[in-house]
Amino acid sequence: MEVDVVLRVGIIGTGNMGADHARTLAGSVARVDVVAVTDVATERAEEVARELPGDVRVMSDAYALIQDADVDGVIITSHDSTHRDYVLGCVAAGKPVMCEKPLAPTVAECEEVVAAEQAAGGGLISLGFMRRFDPGYVEMKEAIATGTIGAPLRITGVSRGVASYPGTTSESSVVNSAIHELDVIPWLLQSPITAVNWQAPRASGLIEEGLQDPQLILLRTSDGVLTSVDVFLNDRYGYDVRCEVLGEQGAISLVEPVRTVSDLALARSTRYPADWRLRFADAYRRELQAWVDAVLAQAPTPLATAADGLTAARAAEAVITSMHEDGRWVEVGR
Numbered sequence: 001m002e003v004d005v006v007l008r009v010g011i012i013g014t015g016n017m018g019a020d021h022a023r024t025l026a027g028s029v030a031r032v033d034v035v036a037v038t039d040v041a042t043e044r045a046e047e048v049a050r051e052l053p054g055d056v057r058v059m060s061d062a063y064a065l066i067q068d069a070d071v072d073g074v075i076i077t078s079h080d081s082t083h084r085d086y087v088l089g090c091v092a093a094g095k096p097v098m099c100e101k102p103l104a105p106t107v108a109e110c111e112e113v114v115a116a117e118q119a120a121g122g123g124l125i126s127l128g129f130m131r132r133f134d135p136g137y138v139e140m141k142e143a144i145a146t147g148t149i150g151a152p153l154r155i156t157g158v159s160r161g162v163a164s165y166p167g168t169t170s171e172s173s174v175v176n177s178a179i180h181e182l183d184v185i186p187w188l189l190q191s192p193i194t195a196v197n198w199q200a201p202r203a204s205g206l207i208e209e210g211l212q213d214p215q216l217i218l219l220r221t222s223d224g225v226l227t228s229v230d231v232f233l234n235d236r237y238g239y240d241v242r243c244e245v246l247g248e249q250g251a252i253s254l255v256e257p258v259r260t261v262s263d264l265a266l267a268r269s270t271r272y273p274a275d276w277r278l279r280f281a282d283a284y285r286r287e288l289q290a291w292v293d294a295v296l297a298q299a300p301t302p303l304a305t306a307a308d309g310l311t312a313a314r315a316a317e318a319v320i321t322s323m324h325e326d327g328r329w330v331e332v333g334r
């Protein structure tokens with residue numbers, strides 16, 4: 001007789017992503033229970049715990065949550081600057097962990113995490129680069145791999161949001177936001193980024209002084225493809241992620257998933273999502289289910305790994321070097 005096995009998960013950081021993952025786990029992911037949550041803002045953790053089914057413990061110490069005998073796996077959705085410490089805590093405790101991107105804001109921290117995981121025998125860390133689970137990106141990857149559009153030549157990407165978080169800097173725009181592109185482009189092409197280039201027009205006059213927004217990032221991959229990514233975190237009109245791959249025989253593009261179209265006052269229109277949670281809801285659900293299934297089966301993670309996080313961090317650091325050095329081409333170290 002098959003016994004129902006359930007993964008008992010603790011969540012560190014119950015802001016936008018932590019709360020969203022908690023709801024997705026509770027409502028749409030099989031064989032998992034959220035059993036504990038923590039946040040430096042305790043009231044946020046309490047609010048999320050109240051929303052969830054069952055008896056969810058609100059813990060005041062993230063390390064106590066990591067070490068708790070009733071927590072089988074940990075999800076880290078706290079601020080980027082906390083990822084290194086909490087992931088290292090999970091590795092030390094031998095707990096599987098799904099950490100939101102980025103693995104850590106700097107290459108040095110990522111290297112430290114990768115080395116610690118290797119020293120512990122490997123296989124504990126999964127990283128939340130959810131675009132790898134978005135049905136649109138998956139279909140594009142298949143089309144490229146099977147040669148449907150011929151050999152790829154150019155990728156044109158757009159990554160825009162309504163308004164950036166307070167405290168966003170030109171550098172954190174790369175490490176926190178453009179990092180998705182730095183992971184998904186080499187993943188789509190199965191070809192590593194070899195060189196990057198950063199350019200910018202004048203900054204939008206509607207945002208905090210000092211933040212360079214928009215930014216234009218160019219990526220060369222070892223297959224000879226040139227990618228441009230237009231990053232604008234304060235577009236004011238909607239969350240907008242686009243990607244077109246142009247090949248020798250055709251092109252393939254993401255289509256914004258929409259459910260309805262309005263016809264009104266001589267115009268036809270669709271709506272933009274306000275942020276990433278609705279746009280990538282399906283990707284988050286598929287990613288979390290894949291993580292739960294792999295942990296329960298003690299199988300290698302199908303998510304991005306710590307090594308993938310380090311690779312993306314190296315590309316991000318090269319982009320920031322280009323930003324600081326007059327937009328010159330910068331080679332990406334390995």
Ligand SMILES: NC(=O)c1ccc[n+]([C@@H]2O[C@H](COP(=O)([O-])OP(=O)(O)OC[C@H]3O[C@@H](n4cnc5c(N)ncnc54)[C@H](O)[C@@H]3O)[C@@H](O)[C@H]2O)c1
Pocket residue numbers: 012013014015016017018038039040041044062076077078079080082100101102128129130176276280
């Ligand atoms: N994969 C994606 O699409 C995606 C999208 C958005 C954010 N993220 C990532 O998810 C993480 C959270 O982002 P968010 O948008 O939810 O931000 P948020 O500001 O809404 O939430 C972060 C939470 O972390 C808590 N926190 C901060 N320091 C902490 C600490 N030391 N210990 C415990 N809790 C702490 C804050 O109080 C806050 O509630 C970030 O790393 C971000 O880069 C990923």
